[in-house]
Amino acid sequence: MISDRKLEHLLLCTHSDVEYHKKTGFKDVELVHKALPEVNQEEIDLSTSLLGKELDAPLIITAITGGHPASEIVNQKLARAAGKLNIGLGLGSQRAAVENPELESTYTIARQEAPEALIIGNIGAPQMELSSRAAEMMDLDALAIHLNPLQEAIQPEGDVDSRGYLENIQETVKNTSIPVIAKETGAGISGNDAQLLETAGIKAIDVAGAGGTSWAAVETHRSQDKSMGELYWDWGITTAASTVEVSQSVEIPVISSGGIRNGLEAVKALALGADVVGMALPVLKASYQGEEILQDFFHNFINQMKVAMFLVGASNLEELQNTDLVIQGKTREWLQERGYDTKIYARRSSL
Template identity: 65%
Template sequence: MISDRKLEHLLICKNYDVEFKNKKTGFEDVELIHKALPEIDKNEIDLSTSVFGKKLDSPLFITAITGGHPAAKAINKQLAIAAESKNIALGVGSQRAAIEHPELADTYTVVRKNAPDCLLVGNIGAPQLDLADKAVEILDADILAIHLNPLQESIQPEGDLDARGYLDSINQITKRVDIPVMAKETGCGISAEMAKQLVDAGVSYIDIEGAGGTSWAAVETYRAEDRYLGETFWDWGIPTAISTVEVADAVDVPVVSSGGIRSGLEAAKAIALGADSVGMALPFLKHSVSEEQLTTFIDRFNDSLRIAMFLVGANNIEELKNSNLVISGKTREWLNERGINTKKYSRR
């Protein structure tokens, strides 16, 4: 049953090592250029952004985590209260379980009840055209995310391996719902070519969810009887920093950079590479012990982002996007091989 699988995913992510083993996000190859004379007041730095339809106090997204099991209700309630109090965006896990099993709907409706003004992001799979309207209705969503997870489906014992027609389905969903649609990967990243196809299909936002954070091949490895496939593809994907550059360079829609981002410093690097906001999931799950832990975590993130902005002399997110940085190592090699001139970031 879907609900049981959701609980398994939660418990595995909370209690096991599910992050990439040898592949990193690529942000270790990105260095912001320090300004010894920032000429700004740190206390007046503005973290707000409005590019996702609502003014948010920080570019931080709590990306899709959970829903669809009774145990998820308390977690989603805590996340909603934290997101509302800090005025940041919140996404939920796949809503298919609630639509097919209405008794589970309150694991999602609890979010809007506790976050009446929050920017909420719904969640369905690419082939689930018939679920789109109900997903928006259940959550009272501001944005509908369509998750892309071919690797997870490949490793998952009950995975759907027929991906034909997904792009056409996404195009139909964007026409069907009356809110913007976001495409989001689930830990393997999105390339420039895929980003262009998604935007051509009507997608308004892209959450790249690159490699370097949670590996869903790893999560499914713990569920599988035979661990060979999961172990083989544990580190599959486009590193987050690389995917951020590829997508931001290729399309003119707001981009969420996520996948292994763990601090405001890494967030600052992502935004300087072209992202409009950043997302995290696993750290919020780990801190969902209490509302106090969640809000403290958000405050620490925002403060570290503000310090990074202070050290490059950026008063706001737009100025941060134009900050100078240097890309080195494997990240530069990859981007250069893909036809992206990394020198353009060093003197803007």
């Protein structure tokens, strides 16, 4: 059953090795230190907006769970944190509740606990015919269509016929009254695909790059034959490379997620062109330790972001995207081979 699979995914992500061995690529990104920052760290402004919703920090708890009774308490904790901090919250796939309305409370609890927060619903690309019912389930600010071809290919019960997805996305955008987001699930989005999604009417893109949770790894733990999942464990475009590709290719907002584990990496993602950053696994693990630990996690994370911004002399996010950084190593090699300009970041503060 789908509901049982949701619980299995939660437990595996919390207790098993499910992260990429190949990491995010952010180690190849060096922010240029400023010895004269001319900024008061205590006055750094992290506020921004996404899809018309004001956020106190450019953070989203990206899609984690829902669809099993045990997931209701998780979404309750996450929603409380999102409401208190005024950051975004993404729900897990709503398919389970569309097919079994008794499970709706595992999702609707989020809006009950965070009436003013940015809340993003979720439906899988193979189930786009359910998007209207998912959007109507609760008061959502946006609906994410999650793209998970890697997971589907490895999953024993996966749907591997992806023909017509782009056309279906266009129809979903036309027939949905709220903004529609495209979201990968951990293997990244290329600039080419981002352009197709923007043309289809998508209003924001979550790159969800390689470096965080590997759904090939998750499905490896679920499968009796582990050879396929082990082979494709590290498949995908790293988060750093995907963030650059997408931000240089489209005009719509970019969400950078996939293995971001601290405030320094978040600032690097924003400096590369992301509008907001997302996290899932570390937030899930913190939530299991209690709401106080979860709040502490975010406060520490935000403080780490402010230190990085102080050290590059950025008092707000707009200034951050005009600071200098250098892209090195495999990330530079990838981007240059793909035709993306990596030099534009290095001296942009002097332009």
